[in-house]
Amino acid sequence: MTEPVKVTVFGLGFVGLPLALSFAMRGCKVYGVDVNEELVAELKAGITHHLEAYHSTPIQKILKDQLAAGRFIPTTDASEALTNSDNFIVTVGIPVKEGRADYSHIEAVSKTIARGLKPNDLVLIRSTVVPGTTRNVIKPILEELSGLKADEDFYLAYSSERIAEGRAFEEFENMPTLVSGVDRASRDRAAKLLSIVTKADLIPCSSMEVVETAKVMENVSRDVNIAMVNEFARFTKALGIDIFEVIKAANTHTRVNLLLPGPGVGGYCIPNAFHYLAPKAEELGVNLSLTRIAREINEQVPERVVTMIKRNMTPELPPVVAVFGLAMKDYSNDDRISPAIRIVELLQREGITVQAFDPAVPTRYEFKKESMAEALEGAQGIVVLARQEGIDFHNYDLFRSKLIGERPFIVDTRNVYRREMVEAAGLVLETI
Template sequence: MYDQLLRKEATLAVIGLGYVGLPIALEFAKQLKVIGFDINAGRVAQMQQAIDPSGELEAKDFEGCDIAFTDSLEVLRQAQFYIVAVPTPIDEHAQPDLRPLLGASASVGKVLKKGDYVVFESTVYPGCTEEDCIPVMEKLSGLKFPNDFKVGYSPERINPGDKEHTLRRIVKVVSGNDAEALETVAKVYELVVDAGVHRASSIRVAEAAKIIENTQRDVNIALMNELSMIFDRMNINTYEVLEAAGTKWNFLKFSPGLVGGHCIGVDPYYLTYKAKELGYDAKVILSGRTTNDNMGAYIARKTVQMMIKKGKDVAKSRVLVMGATFKENVEDIRNSKVADVIQELKNFSVNVDIVDPHADSDELLHEYGFRLTANDDIRDDYDAVIVAVGHKPYAAKDEAYFQSITADNAVLVDIKGLYRGQMQELHYWSL
């Protein structure tokens, strides 16, 4: 299979062309013949015009790529090596939502041929590839695993907005259902990963490795958030504490903040779901999730308390929230915890305006029920400003700017600690 791909006698297909799938597809397309498949015809049309719907890549990134973008299963059928990179979200009950993954497995199953390879990149609980995805492909293809087709798992490590830790620069974990599959999958990924690959001993090990990467971060950030709430009661700045503690050689450097997005705020629930299915309640992981999920409401309540202390009539007050995406310098709003801040403020009858240089107002309305405020409509009498996301343009703001958009006795809430030590007159607070 590897040699056939190199000679372009076989075609590689990537199913799901979001922030993970598209960069992978384009990297492979610089050396191999590639089919980029997505069920969203509108997104496909954009990519055919060298436009990344996620806003992460530029037109030049499409240049020199042997790739055909399509939403047609008949075109997808021409491939022999499939990479599945679709989202794995959670539902409103914090349970794994496997519909995108199983839908992609069904699409592959409809076109799968004897001798083909299928590699999954989507984040899942250990066992999902073999227990949930393979049976779907077997049923729809009429083929039998592992005799008729090979399967691998190579968890994605794409970090939106990060131009340093790109696909080529980070070690890729790979796995296969047997030794032959493992070696083939490893050699294929070595074509596009300069940092090299790590061969996991099994698909389940690779699945578990991925899910604990983000679970570890989630639990550590939850600890920082809890410490922040404790230190706030002591009138101690958390960031100053972390700077001091960080001088020790083995101190792990995490910061408090809102934990959203489609990785850290989601992946731990896949692990706890599987653990519960096996009769174990994951107390530490779920405790961290609870802490992080409640941070938006905590920040909003703290803001309201400070406004009341400043003599503000909360029901008549107006707050500006700066930033609505799930993290800095990206367009992605999925699972943005800024929405929790805004909803809690509205629960107190606060009037809220929201701005963001990257987010799409229509997407925010569809997802969370609020629109962005136009820059021309930013007022000069806000009772509080919450800088919720550390977008690059916000880092350049100074006290004079915030004074120009606020009323007397206003409060500046700096979730990311961007302006620590810079505010002399405004009432300033950060986690």
């Protein structure tokens, strides 16, 4: 019998966990290393809050099956993984704090790997990074602490991760994947490893910087596109026509692909992307005015949504609103950098009480309620910030029985409602 391929995935978050399980499902022995003790304890117990599935099998079942088969070993201690495997995949992020990329996590994981690195090991970076990070930040740490050299003793490669949360398993398998390395041998070794989980094209690129930069630009291009449609939404609203209908019409042009406006842009990837490009651009003396303005436009949308909510509220009534959906996008459990959370903060700052309902987001907030009815109780209106399974968006009887005032309202940022239906139910609708 041939030995299973041994892989260690560092970081067991939205990318790392489904990636680790994708290798385990295909017979690899996979160590998953994360510094978050609570997360690792939950994973060991077969618990995850992620909303992923592979061909209708939920990630919860996949996790339990792979734990039971002994093919997935979550741990906070990297030492066994470093001794027993020879493929190290990094999915640890670079957070942005006050506009600055924070390298501390990626540096820490590089040090952990370096201390156990062996000749002929592969280190494959899949995090989204500031262009140049693999060569200029990670490689020196690996070499210095291990005493090994990247293009002589071990393999070092970069392959961007392009999945969307909620479609991770399917996109690991089917999304064309870019790959490059410090040398050709590193690139080929990484491509061979990736071919275990992907059936799609593995596209070799001439340098790691090409792949790193392409990834950041993919994300920035979405930020700019969304900023554009958020601006278009202001125009169509003033004109008295529906932005979603306009976009649907415009997208029938085969070379046009407008994204959808919403309450802002959230999640880890898109809001951070500009801040990965900006410091490098500054260093190179390149002005990124368009991308900077796009970021600013998207950051301002939550304030616009708050203005919409306030103008629908009756000053004589208790200042309470119900919020449906706290995730950074529809059908997600991820509330990192979520515009919904920003909107709640701004509302609270205005003295407005928020009662939110989101059955998918596990984060505890004092303003989060256990049911739709609790969120609606005594509110003047509803603000829709993300679609979720488990939110009954058309339960008008419940809305009427719980909402107060003569003109209860819905502010819809997600194109959930048709005006005729809402008005027939006796509510006022405002869309973005």
